[in-house]
Amino acid sequence: MARIPIADMFSLTDKTAIITGATQPLAAEMSRAMAEAGADIVAIISPWDPPEEELEELIRLTGRSLRVYRADVGNIPALRACFSNIWKESVEPDILLNFSTINQRGTVEEMTDDSIDLIFAVNLKGAYVAAQEFGSRLLHLRRPGKIINFASLTAHLPMTHVSAYAAAKAGVVQMTRAMSNDYSKTAMTSSLTNTYPEMDQYITGRTPAGRWATSYDFRGVIVFLSTPASDFITGTTIVVDGGLMDAWGW
Template identity: 30%
Template sequence: MPTLKDRTAIVTGSSSGIGQSIAVRLAHEGANVVIDYAGHPEGADETLRQVTAAGAKGIVVQADVSKVEAVRSLVDQAWKAFGCADILVNNAGMEKRSDFWETGEEDYDRVLGVNLKGPFFLTQAFVQRLREVKKPGRVINISSVHEDMAFPGFATYCASKGGLRMLMRDLAVELGPLGMTVNNIAPGAIATPINKSLLEDKPKLNALLANIPLGRLGTPEDVANLVAFLASDEAAYVNGSTFTVDGGLSRNYHEQ
């Protein structure tokens, strides 16, 4: 029996990688899926194909989550298509490498816009609609081990993920009385297209694997499995927590 039958999930950044796996997994659990993408329509169409193949319904929406008007439209389109949206997965994210002393305002604004401003205002729009009809909901943020761990050269990324951790904690308290739970999932090293250069650099990859007690990179499915649990009724009393999915990396990591 599907655990998310008659539920609707918005999954941002779901045209590839972790987001795509989350969308497909939720579809297998019976949820309708709103597939958000920013710049790769062919990837979003492939996600929709897999969602449909899983027996679920889905729609594709282009929305840059750093734009408030876009996230409000995203929520509106979800409600128009399915009558409600009660699961939100804030997955869209980006990183930009630069030494702190050389980081410009444009890069700062872009990274913080996608990784922190986006979840803030999309969650706000998501909650406003549910609050109007007095329905409960689930908010699941895909954060990073770098909400806690330092990552030299990625100060903007760490700041955004640290902010997302505190936002989750605050909203878990503020939204709990409305019947809404808010949690973070913090992936470590996951084999996705964004890590293509790492996967092709054997010495660097082997050095990383030596720091992971399980001796392997994670898969997008490792993250998607936990999302499915947190979205389900089985996680009804789970609120205000970060769940680390990193094979033990953060307990054994030494910056090179």
């Protein structure tokens, strides 16, 4: 194997990253980090996502390009059509960041069929189909790439009023493991604390770092997972939680 200089191992120069939910605050900061590392950004924005103006400014400052596509990630025909349009415009993909997410909190009894369907469609089925479309394109182009799926601590820790969301995100974790086996042969906080202020003390009191994660805490791990530095990592879950899960004995 040829030796890659360490600076190049952490570079995304001339790479293209497709990011679902890219204008959501956390995803926007990760998009910016990937652009700062050299990647051009292709954003898929759903109707509930913030507008793209702030993301456009963030990417413009890095000198990289941004293309914006619109599709409801939970509407599978629309999502597939969106990827078809991306491929028709000759985008050559290198990285997929499956970030798009939506949640509706409530007790088990309060969750309606519509809420359950929406949460599963966006967080699990939409992520599956995006990875499927991306992976199929890489295979067609005979091109290597990276798929990074964004889950949640609710996939690992028992929390209240998030049963459907937790089930969907746990599915994302197992989906990542299973997909990695196939492909290796050929990765919302402020509204929660505003609505449930008791959660702030509950979480920070149990987190060794003594605070919630910020968008800046995810920049390094996303760049790492996107670059050649992580080429021998596959199907694993990397937890960015300030020590919360270890403190709970997980």
